[in-house]
Amino acid sequence: MLKDRAASGHQKYTLAASSLTRVPAHAMRDLCQNAVDEAVFAGAEYVDARVLSRRSQSVSTRNREIDSVSDRETQGVGVRVLVGGAWGFACDRRLSDEGAREAARRAVAFARASASRAHRGVTLAPAAPSTGEYRTPLERHPLDVPLAEKIELCLGAEEAMARDGIEVTQCFVRAQSETRAFASSDGADVLQEFCECGGGIDALALADGRVQTRSYPSSHGGSSAQAGWEYVEGLDLEREAPRVADEALALLRADPCPPGVTTIVIDAEQMQLQVHESVGHPTELDRVYGTEAAYAGTSFLGPDALGSLRYGSELMNVTADATTPGGLGTFAFDDEGVTARREPVVEAGLLRGFLTSRETAARLEHGAGGSMRADGWSRMPLVRMTNLHLEPGEGSLEDLLADVDDGVYMATNKSWSIDDKRLNFQFGTEIAWEIKRGRLGRMLRDATYTGVTPVFWGSLDAVAGRGEWQMHGLTNCGKGQPGQHAHVSHGASPARFRDVQVGVRS
Amino acid sequence: MPGERALELADRARRAAAGDEVDAVAHLEHSAFARFAASTVHQPTLVEDETVTIRVVRDGKLGAVSTNRTDDEGLRDAAARAGEAADGGRADPAFPGLAPPAEVPSVEGYDAETAALTPDEQAERAWTAIEAAPGHGLFGYVTSGVTEIGVASSTGLAVSQAMTDTTAVALVADEGLSGYADATSWKALDVDPAGVARVATDKAERTRGAGQLEPGTYRAVLEPYALGELLWYFGFSSLGALPFLDGRSFLTGRLNEQVFDPQVSIVDDALDPRGLPKAFDFEGVPKQRVAIVEEGVARDVVWDRRTAAQAGRESTGHALSAPAQAIGPIPFNLGLAPGEATRDELVENVANGIYVTRLHYVNIVDTREGVFTGMTRDGTFLIEGGRITRPLVNLRFTTSFGDLASRVLGLSRERKLVNQSDFYGERYPHGALVPAIATEAFTVVGTGSTPGL
Numbered sequence: 001m002l003k004d005r006a007a008s009g010h011q012k013y014t015l016a017a018s019s020l021t022r023v024p025a026h027a028m029r030d031l032c033q034n035a036v037d038e039a040v041f042a043g044a045e046y047v048d049a050r051v052l053s054r055r056s057q058s059v060s061t062r063n064r065e066i067d068s069v070s071d072r073e074t075q076g077v078g079v080r081v082l083v084g085g086a087w088g089f090a091c092d093r094r095l096s097d098e099g100a101r102e103a104a105r106r107a108v109a110f111a112r113a114s115a116s117r118a119h120r121g122v123t124l125a126p127a128a129p130s131t132g133e134y135r136t137p138l139e140r141h142p143l144d145v146p147l148a149e150k151i152e153l154c155l156g157a158e159e160a161m162a163r164d165g166i167e168v169t170q171c172f173v174r175a176q177s178e179t180r181a182f183a184s185s186d187g188a189d190v191l192q193e194f195c196e197c198g199g200g201i202d203a204l205a206l207a208d209g210r211v212q213t214r215s216y217p218s219s220h221g222g223s224s225a226q227a228g229w230e231y232v233e234g235l236d237l238e239r240e241a242p243r244v245a246d247e248a249l250a251l252l253r254a255d256p257c258p259p260g261v262t263t264i265v266i267d268a269e270q271m272q273l274q275v276h277e278s279v280g281h282p283t284e285l286d287r288v289y290g291t292e293a294a295y296a297g298t299s300f301l302g303p304d305a306l307g308s309l310r311y312g313s314e315l316m317n318v319t320a321d322a323t324t325p326g327g328l329g330t331f332a333f334d335d336e337g338v339t340a341r342r343e344p345v346v347e348a349g350l351l352r353g354f355l356t357s358r359e360t361a362a363r364l365e366h367g368a369g370g371s372m373r374a375d376g377w378s379r380m381p382l383v384r385m386t387n388l389h390l391e392p393g394e395g396s397l398e399d400l401l402a403d404v405d406d407g408v409y410m411a412t413n414k415s416w417s418i419d420d421k422r423l424n425f426q427f428g429t430e431i432a433w434e435i436k437r438g439r440l441g442r443m444l445r446d447a448t449y450t451g452v453t454p455v456f457w458g459s460l461d462a463v464a465g466r467g468e469w470q471m472h473g474l475t476n477c478g479k480g481q482p483g484q485h486a487h488v489s490h491g492a493s494p495a496r497f498r499d500v501q502v503g504v505r506s
Numbered sequence: 507m508p509g510e511r512a513l514e515l516a517d518r519a520r521r522a523a524a525g526d527e528v529d530a531v532a533h534l535e536h537s538a539f540a541r542f543a544a545s546t547v548h549q550p551t552l553v554e555d556e557t558v559t560i561r562v563v564r565d566g567k568l569g570a571v572s573t574n575r576t577d578d579e580g581l582r583d584a585a586a587r588a589g590e591a592a593d594g595g596r597a598d599p600a601f602p603g604l605a606p607p608a609e610v611p612s613v614e615g616y617d618a619e620t621a622a623l624t625p626d627e628q629a630e631r632a633w634t635a636i637e638a639a640p641g642h643g644l645f646g647y648v649t650s651g652v653t654e655i656g657v658a659s660s661t662g663l664a665v666s667q668a669m670t671d672t673t674a675v676a677l678v679a680d681e682g683l684s685g686y687a688d689a690t691s692w693k694a695l696d697v698d699p700a701g702v703a704r705v706a707t708d709k710a711e712r713t714r715g716a717g718q719l720e721p722g723t724y725r726a727v728l729e730p731y732a733l734g735e736l737l738w739y740f741g742f743s744s745l746g747a748l749p750f751l752d753g754r755s756f757l758t759g760r761l762n763e764q765v766f767d768p769q770v771s772i773v774d775d776a777l778d779p780r781g782l783p784k785a786f787d788f789e790g791v792p793k794q795r796v797a798i799v800e801e802g803v804a805r806d807v808v809w810d811r812r813t814a815a816q817a818g819r820e821s822t823g824h825a826l827s828a829p830a831q832a833i834g835p836i837p838f839n840l841g842l843a844p845g846e847a848t849r850d851e852l853v854e855n856v857a858n859g860i861y862v863t864r865l866h867y868v869n870i871v872d873t874r875e876g877v878f879t880g881m882t883r884d885g886t887f888l889i890e891g892g893r894i895t896r897p898l899v900n901l902r903f904t905t906s907f908g909d910l911a912s913r914v915l916g917l918s919r920e921r922k923l924v925n926q927s928d929f930y931g932e933r934y935p936h937g938a939l940v941p942a943i944a945t946e947a948f949t950v951v952g953t954g955s956t957p958g959l
Contacts, residue, residue, distance in 0.1 A: 058829055065600055066595055066596050068570070069568065069569055069591050070572070070591075070828055071570070071571045071591055072572040073572070073584070074557070074573070075575065076555070076574065087547070087548060087550060089550060090551075090552040091551075093555050106552055106625065114550060147590075204754065206753045209874065290544055290643065290645065291543040291645075293543060293645040293677055293679055293684075294543070294645035294646040295928075297867075300955065378551075378553050378555060380549050382549075415871045416869055418867055419866060419881040419900055419954040420867075420881065420900070421955040423955050424900070426902060428871055448904075481647050481929060482539055482553070483930035485930060
């Protein structure tokens with residue numbers, strides 16, 4: 001549930017019991033405002049300030065013993081300024097008036113050091129002053145769940161994976177609570193409280209020098225959602241554990257995926273990563289403008305591709321949605337104070353939108369921002385994915401398979417790589433099955449597929465319907481220097497692609 | 507005294523906690539980043555932070571809590587929660603206890619001038635790079651920082667270190683061209699941002715008009731940037747004790763076997779002043795030089811206290827901080843022994859093949875077989891008749907590190923310290939000392955885009 005109401009007075013908002021900060025909510029908002037005032041006084045044309053307090057907890061078990069129990073809190077203030085058309089950012093871990101004002105002054109000084117030689121000024125797309133509050137709707141706060149209960153859950157799931165030939169089993173669960181206050185010199189005044197949790201299992205089978213791994217619900221640290229502990233319970237790790245272990249063992253005896261050009265059907269989990277890498281990152285408008293060129297890369301899309309570039313077949317519909325219930329990229333306001341929105345990125349195969357900041361939207365003269373997110377208090381906000389979904393089509397997975405005479409069904413990402421313009425990719429999955437005359441046949445190991453983004457999406461000829469649609473949350477999307485991790489969610493149904501190169505090995 | 511503040515903080519934190527055993531790690535960061543794109547500084551970031559991780563052991567049960575609230579109240583809260591975490595857990599039979607006191611080696615790695623760089627000076631260093639690359643856009647960053655680590659334990663262990671580091675990264679890029687260079691050191695004077703930008707410019711100018719290449723296994727020269735990237739992934743997936751014991755490592759079952767060409771020797775040596783030196787790990791255990799591969803023969807992997815206890819070994823000082831310790835020990839100071847060739851001689855040795863400057867988005871396809879995939883970028887060329895003749899588009903490779911290192915045509919006598927940190931989380935500078943390599947086996951499986959923007 002999103003709450004977007006005018007602040008009715010800072011003092012009336014209280015933080016959840018699981019938040020650790022000793023600074024009350026109204027004081028967090030005041031610190032933001034003090035930082036903004038200080039930076040304006042020091043000469044900034046624009047300022048935004050974030051005060052953030054985060055607590056994260058994780059429990060992991062390995063081979064039915066506790067591997068790690070950890071609890072981490074971090075808090076501080078980050079101040080971003082524009083001075084003479086140049087950005088500056090500084091931060092301070094002290095949640096005090098002194099810390100906030102000092103960060104503001106340092107940010108202004110650092111911006112001023114670049115301003116005299118800035119080649120290009122910065123214009124920000126207009127944004128209405130945001131005021132409001134948001135809190136993740138939840139039933140049971142995951143930080144209120146006793147450690148002993150979390151440990152029992154992990155050990156129970158591991159027990160269900162134990163069998164001969166399984167050399168390593170692992171289970172982990174995580175929880176995070178974050179309070180984020182934001183103010184800007186444009187009049188924004190926002191308080192948001194996020195709660196997320198998740199978990200996952202994996203089993204490693206080993207025989208004759210061959211290793212195979214299966215995981216659930218994904219191989220990227222399980223899956224997380226912005227929700228209460230009920231999400232972790234709903235994953236039902238213990239129920240899935242026997243299948244995970246059995247499949248890991250079966251993969252040891254499976255044949256390798258034969259190379260060739262064929263039809264592939266990809267499961268919802270791998271489709272989510274396909275969307276992330278080949279649609280999400282290339283449509284980040286800062287990448288289009290080259291600001292990630294030296295590290296994460298650029299994009300094959302140019303600014304003029306909007307509305308004209310055919311990204312894929314007419315069955316391809318991708319939406320950026322910062323309002324999806326349970327999404328890790330769900331909020332009421334982004335880290336520039338822009339109100340959350342749901343917007344098409346690709347409609348019927350045509351590029352319809354970019355992920356934008358106020359700066360990049362103004363430069364394109366299209367959009368209004370809404371995708372700026374910072375990893376904590378000590379990093380500048382960057383253009384990031386929020387929740388990016390492949391919209392469902394029609395029918396079931398069985399329907400997709402039924403129309404394949406000879407092909408491969410691939411499930412659960414294992415390896416991933418894509419070039420710096422997000423064109424040439426190679427993905428591998430943990431498990432695959434051959435498809436013969438519309439039915440799944442023998443299991444295959446070490447399956448990979450490769451392609452070029454618009455060609456691959458152009459070969460999309462079926463997307464399964466809403467009943468097959470799943471959403472998973474990733475916590476490891478990297479970008480920026482210094483590096484930042486974003487937490488993002490993706491939803492997708494299984495999808496079918498024709499004439500794809502599979503089975504690439506060295 | 508550099509490092510003293512970290513030790514004082516670790517000791518305060520340790521004293522705030524109660525348990526059968528207690529230790530605390532203090533991790534302090536003071537850093538500046540001047541990141542630029544299209545020759546404009548666009549992400550300038552100043553970071554000040556200090557984080558303490560307290561571990562409490564009660565009745566064989568372990569709890570760990572980290573906080574950056576380092577006043578007395580913050581430390582008391584964290585210590586209390588670490589105790590509660592231990593009480594709420596279960597005894598861990600694999601936990602070997604906290605590290606005993608030990609004499610840590612004296613290492614270099616701290617430079618007072620680097621530590622004293624002001625934000626203005628950081629910005630100025632970025633501008634010297636930008637001004638050295640006229641005509642095209644410059645992308646990259648200049649950064650420097652001070653990292654202090656202190657470890658204090660109820661066992662009597664008390665160690666600390668301050669490290670400085672600085673890196674300049676330059677990507678010169680425009681439509682249809684791109685070239686890359688970087689430099690890393692613990693001394694700012696050793697890193698010339700303008701010089702780095704000039705090398706990148708020269709490389710970029712030679713990438714215009716890139717041509718295609720058919721997939722296949724090629725002879726290749728890999729510059730230190732490319733080899734260092736592969737070595738990082740190989741180290742992460744195969745050279746730590748946890749994957750080795752699990753059976754996931756390329757080296758599992760292969761110790762004392764000839765796994766690579768005799769020209770290949772790999773060490774992890776945190777004591778080498780030519781790298782980014784470290785005296786101890788996050789358990790306070792002294793760093794040891796570990797010979798991993800000697801003249802092509804697999805000898806060892808790196809260990810922390812938990813994996814060492816499991817295998818009846820001693821820790822080599824490669825533990826991560828909690829909770830990352832769960833992924834096992836990691837070699838942060840890899841080095842590959844140099845050869846005797848010049849860069850030109852390596853190209854001559856290859857005769858016909860490809861020249862690779864840098865890699866992008868490397869990932870593990872098969873850890874046991876040491877197979878990796880990724881793309882080349884920012885300077886890929888064709889070698890014909892022992893000479894670099896023309897630029898190539900970016901290439902997708904899926905190649906075995908084992909094959910690459912077993913069929914070696916030569917190694918350069920000159921080595922480079924290659925930065926391997928992307929600066930996620932708390933700053934912990936690390937990098938590898940690597941030469942360029944000429945190999946018979948670099949497998950290209952596809953082509954990507956042209957160089958540049």
